[in-house]
Amino acid sequence: MTETGKTFNIMFAGVGGQGLMLLSAILGKAAVDTGLRVMTGEQHGLSQRQGSIYVHFRIGDPISPLIPYGRADMMIAMEASEALRYIEYLKEDGVVIMSNRIMPSVTETERVVLDKQKKTKYLTVEQIVERLKQVTKNVVLLDSLALAIQAGNERTENSVLIGATAACKDFPIPAEEVRKAVLALVPPKTVDANSKAFDLGRDAGGACLES
Amino acid sequence: MTVEDVKRVDKGSALMLANEAVVRGALEADVKVVAFYPGSPTSEILDTFGEVLDHFKDYKMQIAANEKVALETVAGASMAGQRSFTSMKSVGMNVASDSMYSIAYTGLNAGCVCLIADDPYAHSSQSEQDGRYFGMTAYVPMIEPCTAQEALDMTKWAFEISEKHKTLVIIRTTTRVNHQRGMVNLEKLERTPFKKNKWKDVKGQYFTVGSVARAHKAKLLEKSAAIQSDFEKTNFNFIVPGDGNVGILTAGVNFLHAKEAMQNLEIKLPIFKLGTLFPLPEKKISEYLKSLSTLIVIEELTPYLETQIAAIAKSVNPSLNIIGKKSGHFSEMLEYNVSIVEKVLAEVLDKKPSIDYDAVLSKAEGLKDILPERPPIFCPGCPHRGTLWSFRQALQQLRIRDDIVFNNDIGCYSMAFLPPNEFSDSMLAMGASLGISAGMEMSLDDKVIAMVGDSTLYHAALPGIVNLIHHNSNVTLFVLDNSVTAMTGQQFNPNSPFDAGGQPARKINMEKLFEALGADSITIIDPYETRDCIGPIKEAIEADGFNVIISRRECALYGDRLKKQAGExxxxxxxxxxxxxxxxxxxxxxxxxxxxxxxxxxxxxxxxxxxxxxxxxxxxxxxxxxxxxxxxx
CATH class of the missing domain: 3.30.70.20 (Alpha-Beta Plaits)
Incomplete structure (x- = not known):
């Protein structure tokens, strides 16, 4: 449990259509079922897919719906470049749980094809991680798609990331509560795969943070 | 899961989006008629009411053609003795306000509440309009919540004020309240069955002009004074005590930013948190101001509160030092957050912010210099992408790219102004492309082209179309018919065979509509047959008169949902x-x-x-x- 006046802040980042709102709903349920207070500042609005989206997710004793710059204890990024896009929110040595998936924007693809010299390359995960490391040493980079496929369903990437989140030792919600919330909110047919994905994510996250 | 919480009958607590809490509040107040036109950041209110409609079956709901019709619908229901509710985005009230100002004069009967949501930062709007002046200029009481809990409580309270004073009540929010999720205490839900009234049992007279209007105005001023006296006493205007003679006055989400900023700075200034924006509790404010030497006014957008507070201070505390927008500490632009508020508080109190926010931001900016931007874009499968590509090909083949003017309208297709299309010589407000086209068609030696979606067509474009046809204008109109109001979440509109909650409705036939209006040609194209669209578009552009191209293919997100439902x-x-x-x-x-x-x-x-x-x-x-x-x- 977090002590009174103490708030655990998580910045979710991703691309529209990746299921960020479900991720937020799962952690919201887990926190509430644990008896913790939750407040979020969400980005809804234009419903197009493929835009940059975020959720400010605050557990404990939050006052404002928005995390102040430099005060996020954790960032969960479902797409790698989106982790860097919201880096101003992460506190020094905060934890980044991120997928290695990059979804290039069309304008970046256009720059790559327009370069006849072929010198313009897509931004790489290595470049992103190198930048993130200038703020924190705690970067958990997950091949979330591979782990999801290993769990038996390529659409369980969210559960992989949530599993890794639950492995973080400062995370205020017990891992089993998080798992229960995951399994309560995913489609019934995918419960087994999501449970496996959660475990794979938790193992991968745990290993990463210990090293 | 939150929709389940909206439906819950028992008392308890739940994690809810403020927009959902508003719905719960209206349901706890036994609302009977609701009507909306969708608009961010309020669309989830419409969506939630639609989702639980079939569960409750004890209130009536319509998705209206526009916000004015929605407001008139709920006003009509109120006159007929039914508690009613609508919500709309900031600019929606511009459309609705014609009737709103008259409704203020005539007054209403059963509780009638309208929520309007301003959008500082223009996240999803065409301007950072400050809707707070609507209350003041119409003499309509206006209240502002700051959390999901207050959103619920104030919605219920709004019905009480409305019914007691026989007036419309406006709840004003900002995006950061609508899209805030927080813990909410629910009261026991007690609904009554829907029952139609007889006019003779509920009737009043809702008429205003000339001498009647003048009589209404005199009563309206009395009503405002009575409401103000109630607002002096309400617990929604409260003071959080603190130390010293520097105080804060604020409302809405900035109350939360200010409290957190003070926690970070380890200070405890007194805060006056306003829940009523009009009328202001002037006596209570006066007492508060008397105790201070410096007042920090924290509000986004215009200095609405600051100018009124300065006027009050002039008589009760002329030496009061007011920190706000006029003093240069706060901007009239964009939205605020904890760090913006904290920096000003720190400066005024000669302290350092808890974190060097500027350093954090500038470091982040440096780290992000490798990051490609991710501009908004049409979804994969979006029919607009094909329509606009064919349109570009048509212009290229006719060699007239530089001899057209393109008036765009409000919808996903507004993004036609971005590469690779880079169309949009104008894009102002719902339906505005037609009126603008009328003026340009008279004034320019270019082909005038306008573009609207199906929802915009029925919302506000029809008078402009009638006007163009009546005046024999040479304008080519694209109607992007994607079946739904796509941008706000694919709600139904008069172009759908459904209404809120999937109730059956009559789909308006737009071909017949244009034919009856006297359009010179009506051509239907399928943007998925992308190459085949070029020829018909060329013909419609080259022809004289008012020529309509209907580009018909459902919104990809809506189409995906239909496929999923059909198991495809x-x-x-x-x-x-x-x-x-x-x-x-x-x-x-x-x-x-x-x-x-x-x-x-x-x-x-x-x-x-x-x-x-x-x-x-x-x-x-x-x-x-x-x-x-x-x-x-």
Whole structure:
């Protein structure tokens, strides 16, 4: 449990259509079922897919719906470049749980094809991680798609990331509560795969943070 | 899960989006008639009411053609003795305000509440309009919540004020309240069955002009004074005690930013938190001001509160030092957050912010210099992408790209102003493209083209269309018929055979409508047959008179949902690498986010999990490289 006046802040980042709102709903349920207070500042609005989206997710004793710059204890990024896009929110040595998936924007693809010299390359995960490391040493980079496929369903990437989140030792919600919330909110047919994905994510996250 | 909480009968607590809490509040107040036109950041109010409609079956709901009709609908219901509710985005009230000002004069009967949501930062709006002046200028009481809990409580309270004073009540929010999720205490839900009234049992007279209007005005001023006296006493205007003679006055989400900023700075200034924006509790404010030497007014957008507070201070505490926008500490632009508020508080109190926010931001900016931008874009499978591509081809083939003026309208297609289309000589407000076209058509020696979606067509474009046809104008109109109000979440509109909650409705036939109005030609194209669209578009542009092109294909997100419901699979496409010659038309001219490039061989790759299988890209490709994957592969 977090002590009174103490708030655990998580910045979710991703691309529209990746299921960020479900991720937020799962952690919201887990926190509430644990008896913790939750407040979020969400980005809804234009419903197009493929835009940059975020959720400010605050557990404990939050006052404002928005995390102040430099005060996020954790960032969960479902797409790698989106982790860097919201880096101003992460506190020094905060934890980044991120997928290695990059979804290039069309304008970046256009720059790559327009370069006849072929010198313009897509931004790489290595470049992103190198930048993130200038703020924190705690970067958990997950091949979330591979782990999801290993769990038996390529659409369980969210559960992989949530599993890794639950492995973080400062995370205020017990891992089993998080798992229960995951399994309560995913489609019934995918419960087994999501449970496996959660475990794979938790193992991968745990290993990463210990090293 | 939150919709389940909206439906819950028992008392308890729940985690709710403020928009959902508003719905719960209205249901706890036994609302009987609701009507809306969707608009961010309020659309989830409409969506939630729609989702639980069939569960409760004890209130009536319509998705109205526009916000004015929605407000009139709920006003009519109130006159007929039914508690009623509507909500709309900031600019929606501009449309509704014509009736709103008259409703203020005539007054109403049963509780009638309208929520308007301002959008500081213009996240999803065409301006950072400050809607707070509507209350003051119409003499309509206006209240503002700051949390999901207050959103629920104030919605219920609004019905009480409305019914007691027989007036419309406006709840004003900002995006950061609507889209805030927080813990909410629910009261026991007690609903009564819906029952129609007889006019003779509830009737009043709702009429205003001339001498009647003047009589109404005199009563309205008395009513405002009575409401003000109630607002002096309400607990929604409260003071959080603190130390010293520097105090804060604020409302809405800035109350939360200010409290957190004070916690970070380890200070405890007194705060006056306003829950009523009009009328202001002037006596209570006066008492508060008397105790201070410095007042920090924290409000986004215009200095609405600051100017009124300065006027009050002039008589009760003329030496009060007011920190706000006029003093240069706060901006009239954009939205605030904890760090913006904390920096001002720190400066006034001669302290340091808890974190060097400027250093954090500038470091982040440096780290992000490698980050490509991610501009808003049409979804994979979006029919607009094909329509706009064909339109560009038509202009190119006619060699008239520089001899047209393109008046765009409000919808997903507003994004036509971005590359690769870069259309949009104007884009102002719902339906405005037609009126603007009338003026340009008289004034310019160019072809005038306007574009509206189906929802915008019925919302506010019809008078402009009637006007153009009546005046024999030479204008080509594109109607992008994607079946739903796409941008706000694919709600139904008069172009749908459904109403809120899937109730059956009558679909308006737009071809017959244009025919009856006397359009010179009506051509229907399918943007998925992308190449075939070019010819008809050329003809419609070249022809004299008022020519209509209806580009018909459902919104991809809506289409995906229909497929899912029908158990159909989305079959993604793949690029045939042997055929792909690296021409990149699909990239440079099409901008589909499912298309990337394999850096190893320079060939295109279609991201299978993003592709919607529309195959518009195949028609854009000169060598037809993309094709559907084999089913089951």
């Amino acid at each position: 699979k989305i079959i993604p496409s793949e690029n045939v690498k042997d055929t792909c010659r690296g021409i990149y038309a699909c990239v440079k001219e099409f901008y589909c986010p499912a298309i990337t490039i394999d850096e190893a061989d320079g060939k295109m790759i279609i991201q299978q999990d993003l592709c919607d299988g529309c195959l518009e890209c195949r028609q854009v490709c000169p060598v037809d490289a993309p094709q559907h994957m084999e089913v089951g592969k």
